[in-house]
Amino acid sequence: xxxxxxxxxxxxxxxxxxxxxxxxxxxxxxxxxxxxxxxxxxxxxxxxxxxxxxxxxxxxxxxxxxxxxxxxxxxxxxxxxxxxxxxxxxxxxxxxxxxxxxxxxxxxxxxxxxxxxxxxxxxxxxxxxxxxxxxxxxxxxxxxxxxxxxxxxxxxxxxxxxxxxxxxxxxxxxxxxxxxxxxxxxxxxxxxxxxxxxxxxxxxxxxxxxxxxxxxxxxxxxxxxxxxxxxxxxxxxxxxxxxxxxxxxxxxxxxxxxxxxxxxxxxxxxxxxxxxxxxxxxxxxxxxxxxxxxxxxxxxxxxxxxxxxxxxxxxxxxxxxxxxxxxxxxxxxxxxxxxxxxxxxxxxxxxxxxxxxxxxxxxxxxxxxxxxxxxxxxxxxxxxxxxxxxxxxxxxxxxxxxxxxxxxxxxxxxxxxxxxxxxxxxxxxxxxxxxxxxxxxxxxxxxxxxxxxxxxxxxxxxxxxxxxxxxxxxxxxxxxxxxxx
Amino acid sequence: xxxxxxxxxxxxxxxxxxxxxxxxxxxxxxxxxxxxxxxxxxxxxxxxxxxxxxxxxxxxxxxxxxxxxxxxxxxxxxxxxxxxxxxxxxxxxxxxxxxxxxxxxxxxxxxxxxxxxxxxxxxxxxxxxxxxxxxxxxxxxxxxxxxxxxxxxxxxxxxxxxxxxxxxxxxxxxxxxxxxxxxxxxxxxxxxxxxxxxxxxxxxxxxxxxxxxxxxxxxxxxxxxxxxxxxxxxxxxxxxxxxxxxxxxxxxxxxxxxxxxxxxxxxxxxxxxxxxxxxxxxxxxxxxxxxxxxxxxxxxxxxxxxxxxxxxxxxxxxxxxxxxxxxxxxxxxxxxxxxxxxxxxxxxxxxxxxxxxxxxxxxxxxxxxxxxxxxxxxxxxxxxxxxxxxxxxxxxxxxxxxxxxxxxxxxxxxxxxxxxxx
Ligand SMILES: Cc1cc2nc3c(=O)[nH]c(=O)nc-3n(C[C@H](O)[C@H](O)[C@H](O)COP(=O)(O)OP(=O)(O)OC[C@H]3O[C@@H](n4cnc5c(N)ncnc54)[C@H](O)[C@@H]3O)c2cc1C
Ligand SMILES: Cc1cc2nc3c(=O)[nH]c(=O)nc-3n(C[C@H](O)[C@H](O)[C@H](O)COP(=O)(O)OP(=O)(O)OC[C@H]3O[C@@H](n4cnc5c(N)ncnc54)[C@H](O)[C@@H]3O)c2cc1C
Numbered sequence: 001x002x003x004x005x006x007x008x009x010x011x012x013x014x015x016x017x018x019x020x021x022x023x024x025x026x027x028x029x030x031x032x033x034x035x036x037x038x039x040x041x042x043x044x045x046x047x048x049x050x051x052x053x054x055x056x057x058x059x060x061x062x063x064x065x066x067x068x069x070x071x072x073x074x075x076x077x078x079x080x081x082x083x084x085x086x087x088x089x090x091x092x093x094x095x096x097x098x099x100x101x102x103x104x105x106x107x108x109x110x111x112x113x114x115x116x117x118x119x120x121x122x123x124x125x126x127x128x129x130x131x132x133x134x135x136x137x138x139x140x141x142x143x144x145x146x147x148x149x150x151x152x153x154x155x156x157x158x159x160x161x162x163x164x165x166x167x168x169x170x171x172x173x174x175x176x177x178x179x180x181x182x183x184x185x186x187x188x189x190x191x192x193x194x195x196x197x198x199x200x201x202x203x204x205x206x207x208x209x210x211x212x213x214x215x216x217x218x219x220x221x222x223x224x225x226x227x228x229x230x231x232x233x234x235x236x237x238x239x240x241x242x243x244x245x246x247x248x249x250x251x252x253x254x255x256x257x258x259x260x261x262x263x264x265x266x267x268x269x270x271x272x273x274x275x276x277x278x279x280x281x282x283x284x285x286x287x288x289x290x291x292x293x294x295x296x297x298x299x300x301x302x303x304x305x306x307x308x309x310x311x312x313x314x315x316x317x318x319x320x321x322x323x324x325x326x327x328x329x330x331x332x333x334x335x336x337x338x339x340x341x342x343x344x345x346x347x348x349x350x351x352x353x354x355x356x357x358x359x360x361x362x363x364x365x366x367x368x369x370x371x372x373x374x375x376x377x378x379x380x381x382x383x384x385x386x387x388x389x390x391x392x393x394x395x396x397x398x399x400x401x402x403x404x405x406x407x408x409x410x411x412x413x414x415x416x417x418x419x420x421x422x423x424x425x426x427x428x429x430x431x432x433x434x435x436x437x438x439x440x441x442x443x444x445x446x447x448x449x450x451x452x453x454x455x456x457x458x459x460x461x462x463x464x465x466x467x468x469x470x471x472x473x474x475x476x477x478x479x480x481x482x483x484x485x
Numbered sequence: 486x487x488x489x490x491x492x493x494x495x496x497x498x499x500x501x502x503x504x505x506x507x508x509x510x511x512x513x514x515x516x517x518x519x520x521x522x523x524x525x526x527x528x529x530x531x532x533x534x535x536x537x538x539x540x541x542x543x544x545x546x547x548x549x550x551x552x553x554x555x556x557x558x559x560x561x562x563x564x565x566x567x568x569x570x571x572x573x574x575x576x577x578x579x580x581x582x583x584x585x586x587x588x589x590x591x592x593x594x595x596x597x598x599x600x601x602x603x604x605x606x607x608x609x610x611x612x613x614x615x616x617x618x619x620x621x622x623x624x625x626x627x628x629x630x631x632x633x634x635x636x637x638x639x640x641x642x643x644x645x646x647x648x649x650x651x652x653x654x655x656x657x658x659x660x661x662x663x664x665x666x667x668x669x670x671x672x673x674x675x676x677x678x679x680x681x682x683x684x685x686x687x688x689x690x691x692x693x694x695x696x697x698x699x700x701x702x703x704x705x706x707x708x709x710x711x712x713x714x715x716x717x718x719x720x721x722x723x724x725x726x727x728x729x730x731x732x733x734x735x736x737x738x739x740x741x742x743x744x745x746x747x748x749x750x751x752x753x754x755x756x757x758x759x760x761x762x763x764x765x766x767x768x769x770x771x772x773x774x775x776x777x778x779x780x781x782x783x784x785x786x787x788x789x790x791x792x793x794x795x796x797x798x799x800x801x802x803x804x805x806x807x808x809x810x811x812x813x814x815x816x817x818x819x820x821x822x823x824x825x826x827x828x829x830x831x832x833x834x835x836x837x838x839x840x841x842x843x844x845x846x847x848x849x850x851x852x853x854x855x856x857x858x859x860x861x862x863x864x865x866x867x868x869x870x871x872x873x874x875x876x877x878x879x880x881x882x883x884x885x886x887x888x889x890x891x892x893x894x895x896x897x898x899x900x901x902x903x904x905x906x907x
Contacts, residue, residue: 230619234753277715280626307619309627385574385591389486389599399595401521401571405750424629439617441633445644459646464629468716471629472646473737479647479672 003183004030004167005362007196009174009210011038013150013346014335015202016157021350022357023164024372025364030194031158031166032186034173036466037426039154041204043343044429045279045311047228047257047268048150049242051341052089052142054109054117055252062321065345065352067112070144072347080156081376082148083260088241089145090120090129092136092296098246102140105247109142116143131239131297145242147260150343151429157346159374159419164367168420169194171466174203177213179329184214198331198362200353205276205314207336216329219322221336223276223312226268227285232437235304238264243296252340254292256300261432266293266300268311279310306437313339321345323352325360333357377415381407402450403443405436413447417454425465427451487600491517491565492810494590494604496572496751499527500792501610501783501799503555508803509608510562514810517602518564519592521571525559526552527612528784529792531639534663540793551792570594575607575755577776588755588778606778606806609752609766610799613745613784618712621743623655625712628719634660634742638667647671649738653721654678655709658876659687659790661742666695668740676734678703679723684850686876688790712739745788755779762829763787769818769834770841771805772798780806787831787844790878794844801842819891824859824900828875837891841883843899847873853904856881860895873901 006022008015011033019031035041050070056063077084093099102119109117118141125139126132162168172194176187183195203210208221231237238258245253251270259265269285286302293300316322316337326332333356335349342349358364378391380398392399397411408431416430424440427433427447434440434447448459448471463469473479495506498520509516524530529537532548539545542554559566576589590602615633632640632648638660640646652668654661657680665675678696683706685692696703710724710731718739724731747765749757758775760767765786766774773780782802783795808815818834821843828846835841845856851873858866865887873879879901891897 278626280624280711280713282624283622283710286622286624302622305619305622306617308622385599386486388593392593392595392598396595399593399598400569401573401593404521404571404748407573438614439619441615441617441636444632444636445639459644463716465716469629470717471648472640473649473673474647476641476645476647476671479650481670481672 002028002195004028004194004196006030006198006200006357007032007184007186007194008200008202010041010202010204011035011154011158011168011170012041012043012202012204013039013154013157013343014204014338014349015200016154016161017346017350018200018202018335018353019161019166020157020164021354023161023166024367024370026367027364029166030196031161031168032172032174032194033168033170036170036423036463037421038158038168038170039151039429040425040465042311042314043154044151045228045309046150046226046340046343047255047265048148048259048343049089049257050084050086050146050148051344052109052117052145053112053114054105054140054142055247057108058111060320061323062341062345063112065321065348066341067114068351069345069348073146073148076347079372080160080374082152082156084146084148085260086144086146087258088141088143089244090125090241091140091244091246092125092132093139093246094135094137094295096137099138101246102138105140109140114142114144117141129239129241129243131237131299132243133296133298147242147258148343149260153343155421155430156374160372163374164370174210174213198333198357200333200335202335202338204338205312207314207334211334211336214326214329214332216326216332217334219316219336221314221316223273223278224315224339225271225273225278225310225312227281227289227308227310228265228267229286229289229305229308231264231266231300231304232306233263235264235301237297237300237304238262239297245292245296254289256293256297264300264304266290273312276312279312281308281310307439315339323349323356325356331360377412379412380409402446403431403433403436405438406432408433410450413450414454417451422451422455423463423465424471487597488603489517489600490603491515492604493517493606493608493806494519494602495608495610496590497527497610497612497783497785498522498525498566498568499610499612499783500529500552500555500795501612501785502527502608503552503559504796504799505608505610505782505803505806506564507555507558507562508800509806510564512803512807514807516564518559518566519570519572520566520568523569525556525566525568528635531635531642533642537792540791541796548792567592567594567597567600569596570600572751573754575751575779577755577779586778605810606780608802608806609774609779609781609785610783611748611751611785613788614748615741616744616746618741621741623709623712626714628712628714628717630714630718630737631712631739631741634664634740637664637740641667641671647673649673649718649736651676651736652738652740653709653734653736654740654742656680656742656744657685657687657692657703658742658744659691661740662687662691662695664740664742665701666699669699669701673738675699675701676736677701677723679707679709680705681708681726682706684874688877709739745784747785747788749785752781752785760829760831760833762823763831768832769815770832770836771809771815772802772832773805773809778809787829790876794878794880798844819888819893819895819897821897821899824898826901826903827899830899835883835888835897837888840885841888843881843883845879845899845901847875847877847879847901849901849903850874851903851905855902855904856899857902858883858887858897858899860891860897
């Protein structure tokens, strides 16, 4: 079996950003992901904010990478076409005390070089966001902040990496690693083995476990849970910019977030937990999130909730990123503790890891065939009517609207499947089908039929997100029926 | 771009749209019907149980049989029909201030690309959608195996797949009850039906035939307080609302039967005003919305429990559309408000001279009540009702003449009076 030059463990935003960056060089790279698709870990359940570079001082690595990453998004979007909008961030202060903290944030922003950052008077901030509670006393405006669709960002990074020669292996949970000569032999639960000379540990919540498997540094990743609530596209709470409260020592607080797709999100909470799989939501937190969001934007209403979810931040002691070459296991790089602002920092993490590898001795020779662009997928929603008419003439599947709430055509679903997304959630994250107000009530079965046709799998074998998340138990007639008494 | 010029466009080929289209054709109007699905019938296609048509056809039919009767008529009358076409936008900009203006409505299909309908009138009959987990905010994890009851009904009845083996049903609406029986018939075990209210939401007949006959426990005044499971549902926690201890029921499937809401996305593109109580468009006694020439009937207007009512309402709507095109002047109208114990009344305006028909939803359960129509202190009309409950629509005919001396200054109201407390 061949030995890859580099194996990346974990297909979240960190792993995908590293994979894409390395694909610009003549390297044989493989990415190993335990789930059925990439971006099914922390990178799917978060706020999607491209942070504005004012929350922390320059001392923290995460802060430096945040600023650097932020500036890379315009170019990336040109190449990868993921939904991104630099709509700006506001921090709303409700007392003179809070205003003093805002001034510190402003100073951070200046030191970090956050572009265009400004302090706002009450009337300035209200003119920037008329929906703010009129009790606001002032605040901060960071025009460089923005929003992305996180999973689409990861998918596009991965697609670009694949296009430039990286190999992706899903359902591959690294559970054993052994060093033989210059190669690490990594084995998954089913006995498949992959060999690689260098390893990047970007396993998110499980980076500590991977480190242990490789006999490297001992550390513990602690999950810090964040619950978020998604509101209907028609919710009147939709704001122009992302609205932050004044942060406390431990958290950025609960926000009102206008997503790139025009829905509103409120959250997240920040609760330390001990279970890395516990993504449950609770009633009590809902009330906390809404009362806190309403303090800033009074029109936020629970009535508009269409769904909720929880994500877990992979937190290391000290609260910073830990990106470094292992001093115990040779040629292993840790990309650990990637909590917020991991999304924002990801492009810079890719760059940082590439430099680490080069400094440690990995030979990087430019790949002459490297093409940073991937092909954009036309979307039914948002396309002009006349343009749609032309699209349908070329590809009639654009004329079949499958998901009625989000206006997703069959053509987009087929593209998702052909680009490797073969679970309901994978298709959802790629296309937004089932993400709207009916949450799949109408289109779930249509999508299953298309999946069945495109992949040749039977409906019984299809899943929501891999593993045991099957969708139907049996065909009618195949299940024994108990005699009625 | 293809432009299709007609008198009337009917959007949606369910019970409502088919009834409206056939009635308009009968009256000599040039009507076109658009349906996004590849067959006509809408929600009826998945309701393979009996109980449809008792009022309208005076016989008991299944949902698909009921739909077929109308689909055949559409065919016999040669009503032009576009299947597999989705309407995305109603452009009423030119129509806003002009009763005679025509509307432009855009539809898309694989076969034809974009079609622009240039019409004098539009009938909205797009039906409703189901409320889901997010709408009721059930906490817990997000595993696979949580379905709305209507989706499960479609999986089992149309596609032939059983969603799971051990089922808990949330909500005791009729669709949930019917699915409890259906799931039992195909071999699944229904372990509980959980209803937040102290009384069942569905028809008594369905409680008996769908739960009692199968020994399925109904927990009234209980909520599903948590869904558990990592990949697939593993259990639910059920909490009594009287403060006693929660308990856990193992299951692999949760079906939600927690209400329906009109599907008004397309209506909104036309700038139509909505009624916050029904979730559907506000209409006058002619079923005309706030935009002249745009009418609504069926579940997109307000959610009906009986298809016969949908048909009846849609025919009435078609008659109004016919009058509108024939430039029959609309009579004098007055607003009507829902008062005590009623969630809503549809339509929102009554005609002073002529017959009025009102649909209402009760907020209470009662075996002895009276509907009263009042103008200030004056009771204009009343009718005794034997049994009312929130899940059953109330329909009444208001006799002619009653409003003859009502004028602009009067405040008209209908309310439901509980007679037991007299
Ligand atoms: C609620 C919340 C809100 C947030 N909001 C923001 C925000 O607004 N802006 C921002 O910049 N950041 C935000 N973040 C942070 C951001 O989401 C994370 O920093 C980022 O997604 C981490 O990405 P990752 O690739 O390091 O980890 P992950 O996305 O978790 O990727 C790790 C991958 O490794 C896989 N894996 C694990 N173990 C193994 C194994 N043994 N074998 C193979 N594969 C394995 C996992 O399945 C997973 O896919 C937020 C986080 C949360 C939780
Ligand atoms: C799950 C369920 C079970 C029921 N069971 C019973 C019962 O047992 N007995 C009984 O008497 N009644 C029952 N009813 C009530 C009754 O059958 C329905 O209320 C009635 O059939 C609704 O008819 P409709 O035409 O208003 O809506 P629908 O049947 O929903 O029709 C709407 C149609 O519009 C189409 N459409 C929507 N948007 C667009 C668009 N943008 N472009 C093109 N087409 C569009 C849809 O595809 C659909 O075909 C049930 C209702 C439901 C929802």
